[in-house]
Amino acid sequence: MRATVKDVARRAGVSPKTVSNVMNGVVPVSAPTRFKVEQAMQELDYVPNLSARGLRNGRSGVIGLALPDLATPFSAELAHHVVEVAHEQGWSVQIEETGLDPQREQDLMTRARSNLIDGLILNPVVLQESAVKVGVSLPPVVLLGEVTQHIADRVFVDSMAAARDMTLALAKPGRRRIAVLGINAARPSSTAIHRAAGYESALEALGIAPDDDLLIRCEKWTSESAAAALDSWLDSHPVPEALFCFTDSMALGALNVLWKRGIRVPDDIAVAGFDDVADGRFAVPPLTTVSFDRRLVASEALRLLTDRMTDRDSSQRVVQVGYSIVERGSSTPRG
C-alpha cells in the first residue's frame, strides 16, 4: 500500500499537519522537525495524492489546452510551447482536440468544470460568441486568436494587418493577380475572415479590383486538402502571379502541387503562408510567411490564465502579439 501523510507523520513522530507544513513550506517548521519529516518521506517513498489535494484545495494544478488538431504543425508547435512554459511554472497540461466540431468546444467548457482542470487555454475554430458566454461562471478561459467577444481573456496576432502586409509584399514587384487559398465558406473561421479582410484591404489600397475567381476555397486547413483544392482550381484557372495561403501547412501542399505541375516557384508564381512553422523554413523553396513569437503567445496565455485564477472579477484583458513578414525563396528570386 502507498504511504500517506499519516504514515509519514507516525514514522516522524509528528502530526499530519506538520507533514503538510513541511511539504507546502508556507508555515515555518523547525529545522529538526523538518529533517525528521523529510527523512520519513524518503524512507516511506512518500508521494502525495494529488486527487486528495485537489479535492481539498479545489485546485488540481492542471490546465487544459484545447486545439483543433494536434497533428497540424502549427498546433503542435504551439502545444509544445504551452507545455514547456506550463511545466516551468509547475502546471501540468491536459490536451483536448476539438476537431472542427463546435459542439466539442462547448463540451469542453463544461468539462472544465469537472474540477480536474483549473483553467483552459482554448484555440477556437468556430466558437460562436454564445459558447463563450456559458463560460462566465466557469473556470478561467483564455482564448487564442481573433474571436470577437468581450468576456474571456484573449491573446491574438493581428491577422488582418498581417494578411494585408503580406499581400502588399507579394504585390510589390508588380504582381497584380494574387490568389488566396483557405476561404472556408461552409463554416467560416474567424481567422479566415480576418485574413481574407486583410487581403481585400490590401487589394483596395493597391487599386486592384477584387476577383472572386482568385478566392480558392479550402474547408480543412491541411496540406492535403489544400493540395487537392489548388489542384482542381488550377484545372479551370490560369496560374496567378502570386498565391497567399492562409497557413503554412496549406502553402506546403500548394508548393507540392505547383511542383508536380511544373509551375516554377517563385519564377512563375510567388507563394506565401502564415505561421512560420519549422517545415516551412526547410521547404523547397523556403516559404515566405508571417512570423510571430509562439512562445510569447504561450507564456502570455498562461499568464492571463493564472492571473485570472486569482482575480476572477477584473475586466477582460487582451494581449496582442506582434508579427513580421519573412520573405524567403518562395516569393523572392533565388539569391
Next chain:
Amino acid sequence: MRATVKDVARRAGVSPKTVSNVMNGVVPVSAPTRFKVEQAMQELDYVPNLSARGLRNGRSGVIGLALPDLATPFSAELAHHVVEVAHEQGWSVQIEETGLDPQREQDLMTRARSNLIDGLILNPVVLQESAVKVGVSLPPVVLLGEVTQHIADRVFVDSMAAARDMTLALAKPGRRRIAVLGINAARPSSTAIHRAAGYESALEALGIAPDDDLLIRCEKWTSESAAAALDSWLDSHPVPEALFCFTDSMALGALNVLWKRGIRVPDDIAVAGFDDVADGRFAVPPLTTVSFDRRLVASEALRLLTDRMTDRDSSQRVVQVGYSIVERGSSTPRG
C-alpha cells in the same frame, strides 16, 4: 457554489447513493427515480467533481503521454492519435515532454504515482533499463519503440528490419554509396542503434563494405540540425548516391540543403526518411519513407495500458506493428 451529489439527492428526494447509481449506471435504478434524479441534475446544472471521484476510486480517468518533443511532426501525429483514441474511450490525456533529458523520464515515472494519472504511455529517447525498473510498482507504463527491457509492456515497429529494407530499396537501382543521417554518438538512442544496425545489415547483404565516412552524425533529430549536419558534411565529402535519414524531419532538412546546393533529387542523389509524416508526402519531391500505422500504435498502446490496469500481474506483453516501404519521388525517377 457548485452543486454536489447531496444537493442533487435532496432536490430529487433520494439519497446520495442513488444519485451515484444513476450516474454510474451499473446498479439498476427504477425509471421514475432515475427520471427525478436526472431532472434534478439538469436543474442544478450538476457536474461531478472528478477530484473527489478520483480520490474515492483511486482512478482519475487520465492517462499520461510522454514524448521527447511535441513539436516534431512525428510526435505531434502520434499524440493526435493517442488523444483521439483515448477520448473515444473516455480517457483524458495529459501531455509531458521529456526533451532529451533522461532525468525527465525518470521524474515522470515518479510523477505518475501522484494519482493524477492512471497510466503512462512513454516514448523514451534515452531511457535506460534501470529507469524502467523503478517503475515496477508504479502505475502501468507502456513503452513506445525499441527499448530493450523486459518489464513494461511495449508497442514497437521493427526499426532494424525496416531500415534494412529501406537501404535495400535505395540500393536496388545499383546505388552503392549510401549515406545515413542521424547517428547520435553522444547519447545513442535505441532507435538510432536499431536503424543503424538495419542499414549495416543491408550493406553486408549487398556485399558493400561499410564506410565510416558515410555515417553522418546528427544529435538532435530535427530538420534544422539535420540540415546543418548535412551541410557541413557536404563541405568535405563528395555527394553520395543515396541518403537514408533516420526520420522524415531530418530528410526534409536534407532536401532543403540539397536543393540549396543545386544537387538534384533523385537524379543526383536518392533520399529517404522514416515515419511517413504528412509533410513528407507534400515535400518537393515527395519523400520516400518507411510508413506504419500510427493510429494502430496509439490504439494498441492504449489497449495494453488499460489491460494492464485491470491485471497488473500478468507477464509482459509486446505488440509489433508492421511497416511498409513507400517509394516516392525522392528516390524514384519522376513519373
Next chain:
DNA sequence: TTGAAAGCGATACCAG
C-alpha cells in the same frame, strides 16, 4: 510551532 478533529465530494458497504 505543533496537535486534534472536521470536512472537501463521491462511492461502497451493508442494512432494510
Next chain:
DNA sequence: CTGGTATCGCTTTCAA
C-alpha cells in the same frame, strides 16, 4: 431497489 454511514488522503480551522 434504496438509505444511512464510513472512507479515500489531504489541508485547515481552532487550541494548546
